[in-house]
Amino acid sequence: MTEEVLLQGCLHKDAAAQQEFYNRYSPKMLSVCYRFAKNREDAEDMLQEGFIRIFSQIHQFQHKGALEGWIRKIIVHTCINLLKKNKKFSENVDIQYAQHLSVREEAVPAVIQAKQVIECIRMLPIGYRTVLNLFAIEGYNHKEIAEMLDIEESTSRSQYTRAKAMLEDILIRKRIILAPPEKMEKREQKDTTLTA
Amino acid sequence: MEKDFSRGHFEELLTERTGDYKMYPTEKVWGNIYHRLHTRRKWRFIGGGTFALMIIAGVFVLMQDNPHPPSNAYAIHNPSKSVKPAAASAAPLVASLNSTSASRNGKSHSLSLTGNTYLTAGDYLLQSPAWLTHPGNAPMLSLMNVSPAPAEPHSAVGDDHTVSAPEGQVLTAPDKSSTLAVGAPAPGSQETLSHMIGNEPLKRDAGGIEKSVALSSKPLSIIKAPTRYSWLFHFEPSVSFRVLKSRTAIVTRGVGVLIVDNNGYDINKLVEQRPSVGFEAGADAFYSLTDRLRLKAGLQFNYSRYTAVAEPTSTTVVNQTLGGSGGVPSTTYQTTSNYANKPSNTSIPNQRVELSAPVGAEYALVRTPGFSWVVSGTVQPTYILNSKAFLLTSDYHSYIQNPNLLRQWNINAAAETFLRFDRGPIQIQIGPQFRYQMLPSFISSYPISEHLYDVGFKIGIMRTIR
Numbered sequence: 001m002t003e004e005v006l007l008q009g010c011l012h013k014d015a016a017a018q019q020e021f022y023n024r025y026s027p028k029m030l031s032v033c034y035r036f037a038k039n040r041e042d043a044e045d046m047l048q049e050g051f052i053r054i055f056s057q058i059h060q061f062q063h064k065g066a067l068e069g070w071i072r073k074i075i076v077h078t079c080i081n082l083l084k085k086n087k088k089f090s091e092n093v094d095i096q097y098a099q100h101l102s103v104r105e106e107a108v109p110a111v112i113q114a115k116q117v118i119e120c121i122r123m124l125p126i127g128y129r130t131v132l133n134l135f136a137i138e139g140y141n142h143k144e145i146a147e148m149l150d151i152e153e154s155t156s157r158s159q160y161t162r163a164k165a166m167l168e169d170i171l172i173r174k175r176i177i178l179a180p181p182e183k184m185e186k187r188e189q190k191d192t193t194l195t196a
Numbered sequence: 197m198e199k200d201f202s203r204g205h206f207e208e209l210l211t212e213r214t215g216d217y218k219m220y221p222t223e224k225v226w227g228n229i230y231h232r233l234h235t236r237r238k239w240r241f242i243g244g245g246t247f248a249l250m251i252i253a254g255v256f257v258l259m260q261d262n263p264h265p266p267s268n269a270y271a272i273h274n275p276s277k278s279v280k281p282a283a284a285s286a287a288p289l290v291a292s293l294n295s296t297s298a299s300r301n302g303k304s305h306s307l308s309l310t311g312n313t314y315l316t317a318g319d320y321l322l323q324s325p326a327w328l329t330h331p332g333n334a335p336m337l338s339l340m341n342v343s344p345a346p347a348e349p350h351s352a353v354g355d356d357h358t359v360s361a362p363e364g365q366v367l368t369a370p371d372k373s374s375t376l377a378v379g380a381p382a383p384g385s386q387e388t389l390s391h392m393i394g395n396e397p398l399k400r401d402a403g404g405i406e407k408s409v410a411l412s413s414k415p416l417s418i419i420k421a422p423t424r425y426s427w428l429f430h431f432e433p434s435v436s437f438r439v440l441k442s443r444t445a446i447v448t449r450g451v452g453v454l455i456v457d458n459n460g461y462d463i464n465k466l467v468e469q470r471p472s473v474g475f476e477a478g479a480d481a482f483y484s485l486t487d488r489l490r491l492k493a494g495l496q497f498n499y500s501r502y503t504a505v506a507e508p509t510s511t512t513v514v515n516q517t518l519g520g521s522g523g524v525p526s527t528t529y530q531t532t533s534n535y536a537n538k539p540s541n542t543s544i545p546n547q548r549v550e551l552s553a554p555v556g557a558e559y560a561l562v563r564t565p566g567f568s569w570v571v572s573g574t575v576q577p578t579y580i581l582n583s584k585a586f587l588l589t590s591d592y593h594s595y596i597q598n599p600n601l602l603r604q605w606n607i608n609a610a611a612e613t614f615l616r617f618d619r620g621p622i623q624i625q626i627g628p629q630f631r632y633q634m635l636p637s638f639i640s641s642y643p644i645s646e647h648l649y650d651v652g653f654k655i656g657i658m659r660t661i662r
Contacts, residue, residue: 015234015600022226023532027218034219048225052232114217117210136207137214164206177209 003067010058022051025068029075035121035133036079050078076138080148083130113176120170128163135160220511223534223597227584230599235582242497242581245551249479249495426482426490426660432629434652435471436500438637440464440588441645463644466592467537472501472545476631476652480554488560492574498550498631500648504586506595507540509533516598517590518641533594535586544595548583552576552608560616568616570625576608578633590643601642607634612654623658 009017030047037043054074134140146153171177440463478496514533556574586595614627636645
């Protein structure tokens with residue numbers, strides 16, 4: 001079915017069209033939800049609520065952009081709303097403390113690099129993870145993020161800075177990325193000091 | 197591993213690495229979405245239907261305690277006693293039975309009366325113990341008119357007895373006296389005089405007397421007559437099974453030849469399925485045509501379940517073909533499946549909730565005063581309120597879900613036999629029931645026909661409306 005036929009079917013609440021629509025977009029959207037959620041079950045809950053909202057609001061799609069972008073926006077907002085509803089933002093971890101977090105090797109199955117990166121993102125505290133997802137991947141600016149999360153814009157910026165640093169640290173420890181030269185020097189100096 | 201890392205490209209790296217990543221949700225997610233979008237209306241209907249059923253049942257139960265007063269009123273006087281209290285041995289005047297409170301008192305047991313007694317035709321009847329044991333002692337009943345009080349009220353005297361009139365009314369002697377046009381029952385007869393009177397008003401004489409006072413020469417017992425209507429509440433735990441058959445020709449390969457079976461194929465051999473427990477609950481109304489034959493109609497809910505053995509798999513794209521028989525061209529569409537039709541320790545549940553309106557009849561093969569053996573049959577137009585069904589794909593290899601293929605309306609037929617025990621106004625019945633779905637569960641374009649059948653044990657409480 002073409003996208004237009006699918007849309008028309010969904011507008012008429014045709015279950016077959018809705019299922020086809022869901023089958024087409026749910027795999028990517030579940031990966032979006034998985035980056036926000038604590039576990040797979042929560043991610044599926046977010047996906048479920050998101051698609052219910054999509055089918056309820058399908059008549060509001062105005063063909064002003066890509067359909068996938070519109071769907072993704074609704075899914076992201078649903079994820080944020082569920083996180084706020086369940087009060088998941090109580091975790092705020094200081095960057096100093098985060099450096100001492102041990103990377104759990106067994107938590108990140110070595111399948112493909114994309115999944116590794118996602119799992120590293122999910123290792124971040126919920127507040128950092130959410131801001132990083134919204135800014136770095138979903139493309140929202142800090143003003144929009146502040147409105148969505150009911151925080152100050154400056155808080156969003158500082159959270160992102162910390163999240164980015166923490167994620168970088170995790171990715172380097174996991175050897176998914178190489179550390180920049182200046183950071184390698186600092187690590188070598190630190191290791192030398194400890195050895196002495 | 198990224199060898200050429202640059203801070204400026206950090207966001208690009210994340211977007212690039214995560215943008216096209218896909219994860220496949222479980223079947224449960226779509227099921228929940230579908231139910232939220234399409235079945236809320238049905239559950240409102242269930243709730244509304246249940247509420248309406250309870251209201252109707254409540255009205256019927258309450259109506260038994262508050263019968264409408266009939267248009268004809270008959271009074272019974274015991275001529276052996278004088279109304280005016282002349283001696284200490286005179287029997288006190290019994291309260292009129294045409295009031296609601298009195299009628300309620302006389303509803304369920306015999307009440308001996310002396311003095312003036314007013315009866316309501318159709319609700320009350322006369323049964324004298326003397327009539328049953330000594331048919332020759334049938335009383336002579338004289339009828340007198342009951343009419344509104346004239347300007348100069350006066351009381352009427354019938355025969356040699358004093359009679360008092362109902363409040364606001366007077367008694368006048370009819371132009372000609374008449375006797376009660378019924379006789380005592382024949383010895384050994386199952387029909388009692390009470391039954392005859394209870395179902396028919398006292399016969400009017402040729403003068404067309406609308407209201408009369410009947411005078412009895414014997415003390416009379418009065419019991420309330422049953423009507424032809426009864427009400428039954430029933431509950432039945434049941435076990436559900438299904439029968440599968442292919443609509444399209446199945447081609448199998450024999451020894452060097454192709455064998456085409458155009459008459460369908462027993463797909464039950466290709467699947468492993470297990471029955472599961474469900475239930476039926478509802479209410480029926482009965483109308484007695486004769487002592488043994490009753491018509492019935494009602495409403496009931498059925499909850500049916502069965503399971504199919506399947507092996508969970510990762511989400512797989514499968515082909516499903518519709519049509520291809522009966523002149524309908526075949527079409528194929530793709531969908532996803534998470535269960536394979538293979539032996540496994542996992543069973544996938546199939547269930548449905550139905551609302552039916554059974555219509556039929558029952559016949560008592562054996563009937564004694566306290567016990568009956570009855571057979572019954574009904575045809576039940578059925579509406580599927582909610583269903584969760586896993587369908588076999590046309591190649592019989594996988595299970596999929598597609599609620600659009602489900603038939604919303606169906607017809608069931610039920611046959612049952614039971615024992616009914618009489619406990620006064622209440623009757624209890626127990627016995628087995630077999631219920632079969634006449635039309636396939638899915639629309640005709642789906643290549644596999646499924647018929648469900650339930651076997652259960654029905655327990656019912658019946659009450660005759662008096």
